[in-house]
Amino acid sequence: MNHEKVALVFGGARGIGAAIAARLAHDGYRVAITWVSRPDRAQDVVSTIERQGGQAIAIEADSADAAAIQAAVDKTLHRYGRLDVAVVNAGVLRPGTIEEYALADLDTTLAVNVRGVFLAIQAAVKTMAEGGRVITIGSNTAVRTGHAGSSVYAMSKAAVASMVQNLALDLAPRRITINNIQPGPVATDMTASMVDQITPLVPLQRIGKPEEIASLAAWLAGESSGYMTGSSLTIDGGFVL
Template structure:
């Protein structure tokens, strides 16, 4: 098991990609702290699945867009588990607005949810990584390379995540902490459930792999980046999109 004896934090861990990541890391031997904002029932379901498979996990409720809440969550995890080895920043929000409908509230909400939460958690967690180092994995999007109408601010907020990933990898590298990001295309979750069927079919038709992504597709990439197998990779945003995006 590639994450044995590690403590991993997964934000947005109660559903979708986050839940799949939590389950995967637990299956790889990690003790998992699932951070969720409001849906305790879904968080409990993930905990039960992990426990039934023989893993260890605990849920922590927090709005990680709030700096003090992020700090308190990290302190609670360290108090309960004693350490942090892996931080997965998956919490985020998707909100569509076309050019003429964008306002300051839209910009503030998406940058707070998608970029601010990453910054808050990284700043709070980094002092608690062991001297041997650790892994930070952030969730970005393939739309940073090819934004579509209505996604401009969402894509910009996720592009900021990739910039933070690259910049903080340089600052934290001397401590043995790698920082990477994963950039999925459309994934079948409740966040994308309202996507018009015509758009889903267009994505499938444009994807060499010939399908929409599944949460487990992303979780497997995250687990690799969270493991020692990724020790020579840092500061990178890795596309996980079935070949959809033209980006070298």
Template structure:
């Protein structure tokens, strides 16, 4: 008797930039559960990365964790190539790594600007162009944005909002340039999501929660579910667009 259950991403290979914690880690786990082998980058926390590797292997898939600073364009492109080389192909890229600079716009200097743009804007560009070289028809690039690209409701988010809004243009450009090859590009804008960066029991969580129509934070798995849909065959006619997964924050 054949006990193997078909999963949506059987035989696919995914790369997640920033996959050791928060939304990125949830995406790695979900893609593995759906049948993909997954490579991912992490910055410093090797213990967290190892936990994610074990979760992928527990799902019966192969994992590759690579320590990479997303601000290092050369190292990031090499990591994308390494995943494709290790697993023999690359079908899915998820850009999830991001800096979260918060503060009055006139108190954030050029150094913060350059580092934020390097990680939040340049890295998705570098990883996407590197991944596209390995992808064939059916490939999918999904980038994690933020609802602040649609609605910057609190002060102090000017730099972060700018960096996430830039991804709208990048996603449209990727979709147009790669569509002829059957490669899709989409952007997911999460709303308040319960992670260590923005915990649902944090100091401002009640105010943040009150802005959503559903009155709660998302779990990282809820964001990952949308990413998996866009990455897989069921999302094959979705490209060049932004999907809000924000609980009605921007209504």
């Protein structure tokens, strides 16, 4: 168990992020999560962890806001005194084909999915303990064709994969590993309206569970993954299109 270790999950109020926070708390980490639009869902995550004997706090932080990202790290350190694992899960999906794509949606996607990821990693590793872990949540669209209207989202997630591959070199001297999980379709708010259309495209004939992504994140956060860094791990049921 990791009762002295601390994990910060950016975007931990819902879906994959909430599942990761719950799993890390179950594994003994003291957990901080950030939220931007659903304080009720964030409090549900915290309350569930506390009922099960864990420690958790929720911090309001927009991942498009550099000051808010830094404040989330500072509040985590103030509460728990250290940071061992950072999970960067916050992201947005603004679909649209190139003929109609709005500049505002482009800017928002890049601000959260690329700039925000970089800034969250930068803020976290400044004070992270040696041998710490950074985990980003990308998407299988970085390596597989998605669908019409997904180009901007896919571009942002491909940028994350490349970022992780190269940041591994920056962090290696401190034995901090960084890896990227690339989920395919997972049962979250984002996919709720698309399950019937997506499922036939998955060879396993189902979409993933947030808990399955959380299990991979928990392994990457642990000691057993210490020799893996700079990698992108696709977990998508063999999704094809």
